[in-house]
Amino acid sequence: MNYYMPTKIIEEDNVVLNHSDIFGNYGKKALIVTGRNSAKINGAQKDVVEALDRNHVDYVIFDQVIENPPIELVAEGAKVGFDCDFVIGIGGGSPIDAAKAMAVLIKNPTDAYFDMLYKTNDSEKLPLIAIPTTGGTGTETTPYAILTDHDLGTKTTMAQRVFPEVALLDVKYYMHMPVAIRNNTCVDALTHSIESYMNAKATKYSDYIALESIRLWGEHKEALKGVVMEVEAMKAFMSASTLAGIAISQTGTSIPHTMGYPLTYNYGVAHGKANGLFMASYLNLCSNKWKVANIMDLLGFESLQAFDGYLKEVIGTFELKESEMDAYAELLMSNTRKLKNHPDPITKEDIVGAYRDALGIVNE
Ligand code: NAP
Numbered sequence: 471m472n473y474y475m476p477t478k479i480i481e482e483d484n485v486v487l488n489h490s491d492i493f494g495n496y497g498k499k500a501l502i503v504t505g506r507n508s509a510k511i512n513g514a515q516k517d518v519v520e521a522l523d524r525n526h527v528d529y530v531i532f533d534q535v536i537e538n539p540p541i542e543l544v545a546e547g548a549k550v551g552f553d554c555d556f557v558i559g560i561g562g563g564s565p566i567d568a569a570k571a572m573a574v575l576i577k578n579p580t581d582a583y584f585d586m587l588y589k590t591n592d593s594e595k596l597p598l599i600a601i602p603t604t605g606g607t608g609t610e611t612t613p614y615a616i617l618t619d620h621d622l623g624t625k626t627t628m629a630q631r632v633f634p635e636v637a638l639l640d641v642k643y644y645m646h647m648p649v650a651i652r653n654n655t656c657v658d659a660l661t662h663s664i665e666s667y668m669n670a671k672a673t674k675y676s677d678y679i680a681l682e683s684i685r686l687w688g689e690h691k692e693a694l695k696g697v698v699m700e701v702e703a704m705k706a707f708m709s710a711s712t713l714a715g716i717a718i719s720q721t722g723t724s725i726p727h728t729m730g731y732p733l734t735y736n737y738g739v740a741h742g743k744a745n746g747l748f749m750a751s752y753l754n755l756c757s758n759k760w761k762v763a764n765i766m767d768l769l770g771f772e773s774l775q776a777f778d779g780y781l782k783e784v785i786g787t788f789e790l791k792e793s794e795m796d797a798y799a800e801l802l803m804s805n806t807r808k809l810k811n812h813p814d815p816i817t818k819e820d821i822v823g824a825y826r827d828a829l830g831i832v833n834e
């Protein structure tokens with residue numbers, strides 16, 4: 471058993487400006503990577519620019535990252551930041567994952583960027599500072615970056631591993647998420663801690679962290695039913711997300727994430743919702759009923775049905791044709807790397823059953 475998670479985490483109000491000296495540690499020029507709007511609206515980009523100015527560090531901004539960024543887009547961003555010494559990713563998982571890929575490509579410029587990101591795994595990379603703003607992916611404490619591969623027709627995790635040097639967490643950036651983004655991303659964090667805890671690669675270290683994330687989440691779960699969330703509840707979800715990131719940095723995610731990717735790729739279903747939909751039907755498949763009961767206990771649900779009902783209330787539902795369920799199950803059965811994370815033998819019929827249990831059925 472081993473444990474490795476090298477990212478320094480600072481969680482504090484006004485963290486970027488209180489620790490602005492960090493922005494002077496990695497060189498003379500930074501590439502700031504964001505989505506199109508949110509980093510400007512929630513104040514994170516302004517704080518980062520001020521922190522860089524205080525250290526007389528130059529910067530260039532790439533603010534074109536879309537949700538589920540395609541591989542071609544990160545290559546574009548790397549060109550913009552070609553002469554930078556470090557990268558700052560601000561936002562949800564999409565800009566931070568894109569920033570991870572850019573940190574590799576700027577250090578190793580090449581037109582064969584797919585091969586660099588997906589066929590090699592131990593290249594040097596620029597240092598990365600991650601500032602998350604959704605509730606969320608936990609990417610600030612994982613080495614993974616998930617990009618959209620249009621050739622493959624789905625989302626895949628790049629082979630290169632990039633842990634951020636520093637993760638800076640400030641709840642003020644999270645406070646104005648629209649309800650759907652807030653709920654979907656908070657549910658994503660819960661799926662991470664659950665998929666880590668139920669994982670074949672789970673260790674006592676990852677379990678300890680995953681269980682604390684699940685406990686915190688459960689303590690505040692009712693807050694996702696409201697429109698406005700109190701700061702204390704948002705702080706709990708923020709911490710639960712980062713803890714869940716640490717947990718999956720040890721184990722990876724599991725079957726629900728793989729079941730969800732085609733919903734995102736083909737129908738644009740938000741990442742967190744796409745996994746959350748399958749949580750109850752997945753736990754129903756798991757043979758370790760003691761662990762499942764422990765999760766329900768920590769979350770405060772009497773049954774998997776009650777858990778499923780709650781999730782549908784906060785993230786909604788989705789419908790699919792039976793032929794699509796069959797095709798997606800087939801795709802999942804070819805993903806041997808992910809299947810290894812599930813501790814039990816599993817068949818295509820099990821997966822089709824889990825799709826059927828979780829989703830409504832559209833007539834062909
Ligand atoms: P996201 O795709 O980064 O962003 C979703 C939406 O939320 C965007 O419209 C974004 O706007 C908006 N947004 C972000 N922060 C906001 C804020 N504070 N207030 C208001 N709106 C805000 O969402 P995400 O769910 O965090 O990330 C999903 C991606 O992360 C997926 O590609 C998923 O596969 C990946 N992921 C990675 C890991 C990992 O370990 N690397 C783990 C799980 C998921 P802007 O575009 O304007 O910013």
Ligand code: ZN
Binds near residue numbers: 607662745
């Ligand atoms: Zn996720």
